[in-house]
Amino acid sequence: MSEPENITQHNEELHAQLRLFCHLMLGSADAADRVMRQIYHRALDHQDDQQHRRSERVRLFSIAADLCAARDRTSHE
Template sequence: MSEEEQLAAQLRLFCELMLGSPEAAGSALEQIHRRALEGDRPPDCVRLFRIAADVCGVRRP
């Protein structure tokens, strides 16, 4: 499994655990990827998980 695939799997698991369902996690992942593309630099692992925490409601900006 590539590093990118591992990160995607970890993000999906995080979202499923925080939101309680695969459907909600899928929706959250779409939001994460949209927000990650809004920046002017490529997303790194830490930034993606910060966005995930925001989207899942477990982190205050």
């Protein structure tokens, strides 16, 4: 498998894992899809801040956990 194929497969797997994580956290596929868009926007906005301190996977899951927790809190208020 070539390097671009490896990168594409890695990105697809990471996206699927993030989406599943959000779906499980929020209990809804629609809510997970909305949060997925926010995750990538936030990751792009703060890319330079944390690029060297954390791996992409850790950074994206951290953003996902923060967004899902915030969304869960607001839905219970």
